[in-house]
Amino acid sequence: MTLAFVAYPAGISLLTGSHFWGVLFFLCLILLGVDSAFSMVEAVTTVITDSWISKRYKLGKPMVSLLVCMFGFICSLMYTMDVGLSLLDTIDHYVNNWGMIFLGFMECISVGWMYKFESQAASVGAISVYIYNISFFVSLLLGIIVGLTSVDGESTSSAGAGGYGVLAAIIVYGIGLVTSLLMVGEEGKKLGLGSRLWAIMGWHGPDRLRKMINCTDNPSWKPLDWKSELETLYKPHLVSMSFGFLLKYFIPTILWVLFFTTSRKTSTMGMVVTPGATKLLEC
Numbered sequence: 001m002t003l004a005f006v007a008y009p010a011g012i013s014l015l016t017g018s019h020f021w022g023v024l025f026f027l028c029l030i031l032l033g034v035d036s037a038f039s040m041v042e043a044v045t046t047v048i049t050d051s052w053i054s055k056r057y058k059l060g061k062p063m064v065s066l067l068v069c070m071f072g073f074i075c076s077l078m079y080t081m082d083v084g085l086s087l088l089d090t091i092d093h094y095v096n097n098w099g100m101i102f103l104g105f106m107e108c109i110s111v112g113w114m115y116k117f118e119s120q121a122a123s124v125g126a127i128s129v130y131i132y133n134i135s136f137f138v139s140l141l142l143g144i145i146v147g148l149t150s151v152d153g154e155s156t157s158s159a160g161a162g163g164y165g166v167l168a169a170i171i172v173y174g175i176g177l178v179t180s181l182l183m184v185g186e187e188g189k190k191l192g193l194g195s196r197l198w199a200i201m202g203w204h205g206p207d208r209l210r211k212m213i214n215c216t217d218n219p220s221w222k223p224l225d226w227k228s229e230l231e232t233l234y235k236p237h238l239v240s241m242s243f244g245f246l247l248k249y250f251i252p253t254i255l256w257v258l259f260f261t262t263s264r265k266t267s268t269m270g271m272v273v274t275p276g277a278t279k280l281l282e283c
Helices: 002-012 018-050 052-057 061-080 084-114 117-124 126-149 158-182 193-201 204-217 226-234 242-269 275-282
Strands: none
Touching: 002 018, 018 052, 018 061, 061 084, 084 204, 084 242, 117 126, 117 193, 117 204, 126 158, 126 193, 126 242, 158 193, 204 242
C-alpha cells in the first residue's frame, strides 16, 4: 500500500509532465485491479457452477457470477470506512503470510497425496501407504522443529541447525519407509523391490494429471516412454516427469518450512503494524 500510493506517486510528482504520468500510473492500477477481479471471480464461479449447488438450484453461470459479485461488493464495503486501510493492511498480512501458504500446501496434499490413493492401496495395501504417508509428514515436521529450535543465536549457526533438522528427518523417514515395506499386503509381496517402492513412494496422482494434459495435445504420448519423455524436455506445452516430484515432495516441504519460519519470526518479533493499523488497535 505504501509503495503503490505513497512512494511511487511521490517519485512521479518529480518527473517532467508529472500530471500525465500520474494519470497513466493510476490508470494502470485501475486496470490491474479490474483484471485481478476478473480472475478471482472466474475462479469462484467456475467451482460453484461445476458443483452440486448449481445443479440442484439450476443456477447458470451468469446468475452465479452476479451472486458472487454482489457478495464481494457487500464484503468490500468495510474498506470504505475510516479504518478501511487499516483493515486492508491487516487482512493482506494474514492472507499473504498464512492463507496463500495454507492453500498451496492443501492443493499439493490433495493432488500429490490423496488423488489416486486407491491405486496405491490396491498395489501394496492401504496400511503400508498410510504408514509411509504419515511417516513422511512426521519426519518433515520433526526436522523443521529440530532445525528451528536448535538455533540459539550464539553457539549454533543456521546452517548447523538445518543439518540437525535434516538428520532427524532422514532417520524418521527411513524408519517409516522400512516399516511400510515390511507391512505391504499380499499383492505387494508379489512385486519386485523397485515396483514396490514406486507403488509406495510414487506420485501416481500427478502422473495421472500429467498424462491427461499431455495426451490432450498429443494422443500418442505415453508416460515412461523414452521418446515421449524426451519430448517434454523441449516442448513447453508438455508436462515433464519432474512435475510429480515437485508437487508431491518438493513444494509441500518448501511451503511447510516457510510456514514455520514465518510463525517463528512472527512469534519472536511480532507483526509489523502500520500507523493506520495502530489507530485500529487503539480503537
